[in-house]
Each structure stands twice: as C-alpha cells, then as structure tokens.
Amino acid sequence: xxxxxxxxxxxxxxxxxxxxxxxxxxxxxxxxxxxxxxxxxxxxxxxxxxxxxxxxxxxxxxxxxxxxxxxxxxxxxxxxxxxxxxxxxxxxxxxxxxxxxxxxxxxxxxxxxxxxxxxxxxxxxxxxxxxxxxxxxxxxxxxxxxxxxxxxxxxxxxxxxxxxxxxxxxxxxxxxxxxxxxxxxxxxxxxxxxxxxxxxxxxxxxxxxxxxxxxxxxxxxxxxxxxxxxxxxxxxxxx
Amino acid sequence: xxxxxxxxxxxxxxxxxxxxxxxxxxxxxxxxxxxxxxxxxxxxxxxxxxxxxxxxxxxxxxxxxxxxxxxxxxxxxxxxxxxxxxxxxxxxxxxxxxxxxxxxxxxxxxxxxxxxxxxxxxxxxxxxxxxxxxxxxxxxxxxxxxxxxxxxxxxxxxxxxxxxxxxxxxxxxxxxxxxxxxxxxxxxxxxxxxxxxxxxxxx
Numbered sequence: 055x056x057x058x059x060x061x062x063x064x065x066x067x068x069x070x071x072x073x074x075x076x077x078x079x080x081x082x083x084x085x086x087x088x089x090x091x092x093x094x095x096x097x098x099x100x101x102x103x104x105x106x107x108x109x110x111x112x113x114x115x116x117x118x119x120x121x122x123x124x125x126x127x128x129x130x131x132x133x134x135x136x137x138x139x140x141x142x143x144x145x146x147x148x149x150x151x152x153x154x155x156x157x158x159x160x161x162x163x164x165x166x167x168x169x170x171x172x173x174x175x176x177x178x179x180x181x182x183x184x185x186x187x188x189x190x191x192x193x194x195x196x197x198x199x200x201x202x203x204x205x206x207x208x209x210x211x212x213x214x215x216x217x218x219x220x221x222x223x224x225x226x227x228x229x230x231x232x233x234x235x236x237x238x239x240x241x242x243x244x245x246x247x248x249x250x251x252x253x254x255x256x257x258x259x260x261x262x263x264x265x266x267x268x269x270x271x272x273x274x275x276x277x278x279x280x281x282x283x284x285x286x287x288x289x290x291x292x293x
Numbered sequence: 294x295x296x297x298x299x300x301x302x303x304x305x306x307x308x309x310x311x312x313x314x315x316x317x318x319x320x321x322x323x324x325x326x327x328x329x330x331x332x333x334x335x336x337x338x339x340x341x342x343x344x345x346x347x348x349x350x351x352x353x354x355x356x357x358x359x360x361x362x363x364x365x366x367x368x369x370x371x372x373x374x375x376x377x378x379x380x381x382x383x384x385x386x387x388x389x390x391x392x393x394x395x396x397x398x399x400x401x402x403x404x405x406x407x408x409x410x411x412x413x414x415x416x417x418x419x420x421x422x423x424x425x426x427x428x429x430x431x432x433x434x435x436x437x438x439x440x441x442x443x444x445x446x447x448x449x450x451x452x453x454x455x456x457x458x459x460x461x462x463x464x465x466x467x468x469x470x471x472x473x474x475x476x477x478x479x480x481x482x483x484x485x486x487x488x489x490x491x492x493x494x495x496x
Contacts, residue, residue, distance in 0.1 A: 062399035062450070064423040070435060071421075073414035074482070081304040084311055086411070087325030093378070095319070108318040119401060135402070135417045140303060144310055153313050161309030162302075169304065173312050177321020185324055189331055190374035194381040195454050225399045225452055227426065243454055259453045266427070266448075275430045278446045283453030 057127035059218050060226030063270065082136040089118065089139060094188030095181070098246065105184040111150055114193070116247035118142060120221040197244040203258035204286060209235045211262065212290040219250035224288045231269050236281060237261035245285070252287030260284050335372045336380075337410035338481040341458055344369065344385075344408060345484065346475035349463040358385045358460070366408070379456055380407035386449070387460045388486065393440050394459050395433065395486035397425040398451040405456035409481055416485065426450060436487045458484050464492040 057064075077083045092113040095102045121142030122130065133141065147153045165171055205211060215229040223245070239259045248254030266278035294302065314320045344366060348355035358365035362385045366375045374380070383405045386394045398404070399422050404412040415421055425432045429446050433439075440446060449457050461483040467475060482488035 059400065061419055061423050062426040064419075067420040067423050069420065070424065070432065071414055071418045072436070073418075076411040076413055078414065079300055079303065081300075081307045083329050084307045084325050087328040088307075088311060088314065088320065090328045090378075091320045091324045106318075107320070109320075122401070131419060135414075137303060140307055140310075144306065147310065147314070152317060152319065153310070157313065158309055161312055162305045165305035165308040165312075166301065169301070169308075171308075173308070173322055174315050175322045176315050177318070177323065179321070179323075181321050182324050182327050185320075186327060186331060188378060189328070189336065190377040192377040192379070192381040196382070223400070223452060225426075225450060227399070239454070261455075270427050274427055275446070276442060277444070278429060278448065280426060280448050280450060282450040283455055285453060 056123055056130075056218065056220070056222075058123050058125070058130050059222045059224075062225045062227040077136075079136075081140075085136050085140045085143060089143060090189065091181075091185050092143070093193070094185040096193075099188070099193065101184060101187065105180055106178045107181050107184075108152075111146075112246070113146075114246040116221065116245065116249075117146070120247065121146065123222065124220040195243045195245065196241050197256050199242045199256040201242045201256060201258065203238050203260070204291070205235050205238065205260060205289065207235050207238060211235060213262075213284065214252075214288050214290055216251040216288070221247065221249045222251060223249060223253050223285055224251070225282065227269055228264070228282060228284070231264060233262040233264040233268070233282075233284075235260050236263040239283075243285075253285050255287075257286040259286065260289070262289075332406075332410055335374060336377070336407050338408070338479075338484065339476070340371050340375070341405075341408035341481070341484045342476040342479035343371065343472070345460050345479045346472040348385075348460050349467075349475055350472055355387075355460065359387060375407045378406055379403070380405055382454045383408065383456045383458065385458055385460055386447075388462050390444065390462070392445045392447060393433075393486065394447045394449060394457075395425060395429050396449050396451065396457045396459065397422055399423070399426055400452055403451040403456060405458050408458055409484055413481060415482075415487070433487065436482070438487070438489060459486045460484075461486075461488075461490045464490050466492055 095107045095109040096113045098112045122138045213228045242256045243259050244256045245253050262284045264280040266274040315322050362383050402412050402417045429448050430440050483490045
C-alpha cells in the first residue's frame, strides 16, 4: 500500500493552502504544457499516429498517476504538485531513451548559469494542430462492449479491499465500507492501464453513496454524505 | 537546497527538457505556448461562469443542465471543445439551501477543464484532499463558509470518469441582472462548492 492512496481522511495535516492561482512559478506552466502535448501525441490515438512527431510512446493520465503514486510516500509529500510532474516526466523521457542523462544534465547547467538562454526554434505545425485538436476532442474512456452492469440503483454493496499496487483507482478510506448504488452510469468504461487490482478491462462504473458515519464513525460531521465513482471490479457481490 | 535555489533548479531543469524535446522533434518551439494560450482563451472558468449565469436566469435550461449536462452545454455558444480533454463526461450538480455540494479528488486532481480550466493550488493541496472528505464543514469554515446544521453536505470524490461542477446558489440581490453581469461574479471556488457567490453591495 501507499500512503498516497489513503490520503482521504488523513489527520494532523493542519490548515489548507488557500492559494487560488493555478501556477505559482512560471516553470510550472511549461511542464503542464509538455504533459498535455504528450497526452495529445500518445500513440494510442489514431490522429497522433499520423502526426509528424518523434514521440512514439503511449502516454495517458494513467502513466503520470502511476509515476506519482509509485513514489516514496515521504517524497510525495515533500515535493509540490508540479515538481512531481517534472520528476516523473523527466525520468520517463530518460528511461524511454529519448533523452540521455548526460545531455539533460549539460543542458540544465547551461540554463542554470544563464537563465535567459533562448529555446531552439523548430518543429512542424502539424504537431501543434494535433495538440490543440486533442484538447478539443478529448479521449473518452467510454467504449463499446456488450457488458451488462451487475448491480442496480438501490443495491447495498460492500467495497472490496484488494491489495493496492503502485497505481490504484480505489480511495483507501472506502475499503470494506458499505454504500448504496445511486447511479449506474450508462455504458462501459475502459482504463488505459492494468492497475493490477482488477481495473484495466472495460467495465461498468457506479456512483456509490456512503453515509460519512459508516466510514468515519463519530469523527465526522452530521448530515454528511460521500459520493464516489467506483469501478465494478472493486465491488463485492451483495449477499 | 533553499527555496529559491530549488525553484531556480526546477526552472533550469524544465527549460532543458523543453529544449531537448524541441531539438528531438517531439514537440515544437510553439507547443507549450499554444497550450497555455488555449487555457487562457478557450477553456477556462469563464465558460463555467456563463453556464451558471444562464442556469440562474433560465429554469428550463437549468433542469436540462442537471439532467443531461453535455447536451445543455452544447446548446450554448461556447468554443468547440466543451466535450474535449477532461470534459468528456461532465455533470452539473446544484447547491440549494437544503444541500451543499463540495467536489474533491482524494486520489489526484481531476477537474472539468473545459468549464473550469485548470485546478487552482488549493484543490491540489494534499491537506484539502485529506480533510474535505471527512470534515467538510470545518474545511468550508476555513474557506469562510458557514453551512448550517440543517443543510445536508454532499462531498463528491472524483475517483473515475465524471468531472463534476457545482451550480452555486444565486445571490439574493441580483434580480434583474443580465447574464453577463451574473457571470462576472461567479468564481471557480463557487463552482467547486468551496465558496458562495458574493455580491458587493456597492454594485
């Protein structure tokens, strides 16, 4: 298990950072833009396959999440949000052979010494067209598969407690808890990565309603309900 | 490493990465700027504010928005892409005097990009994510929001495919306002349930 899967309900963290900005440091915008480009150029997209980019990998949210959730939990909380992106995406490019550690370090030194050194000018416009088109079209996880949902609205269900692997779609605080099906979402949803605990094949998803007291006992607040979207693989058969 | 050298290192590291990706033909020298530009002009909380304002003045539209969010949004004259990245499966929910909704993503930072843009820092803050799911009233109080004991609180954990956004309550002193005036007072915080829409009495 990883602490980052059990963040919901963790105590003793103090006050919230109320910062309303999206980016605080200018560099944060750059790593965000690179991540979006990677998603848009991911080779599982038909439109990306014919785009003249040298990026030949699959890159989805799941890949980024796997890297963040796979981190040492103490590092996870030490680094800020976009630092995790920067370190995960950098190691992806190095480990996949796109960039060597040496050239990366040399370039970093150059920009550390002279931060106003300009970026190279290069690239084909088709690459940027694909990136913007991806933002407009998206990449829906809904898929065509003849799978009927096992459960119906009103069913009282128990959430399973599978061993969480490095990437997990089940919040820790819901494990072994009872909830009631509020919505059976229409259709079947794919997840781009096998998480090792059941998610990865196409399956139905449910909105499950939990009484906050069922989860936290008296340590929660009156008249509070939690709704979570749960993959069918995480649900026990009702008795 | 102190804070400023840590940020200087991050800035150099990202510049080195972007530079190498351009040289190697993965992205272009314009890619990152174009992405940022897109979020400044096409996808952002200004879209959500227009949707909320329309829902406030048009009850039929609001009903449709609650029942079938994508088709209601498609009716509006918004930029193409409202069903695009992170907006493929969006759903609007409504705050009323009886029910207050708060959105959180305890596993990460899922957020409806087309209508709200990119998530602000507070939404990504591990402390917010940890606490909002167990003690939402206390958290909302720290945001300056008092939820009466008679009001039900619903916390939505974005753990799969739906990206939620909240139609906040319309402030009482806005009768006769145009949609444009109304949209101007709707904040991203209000559309995530972390704030009420405030109207300055001087307007």
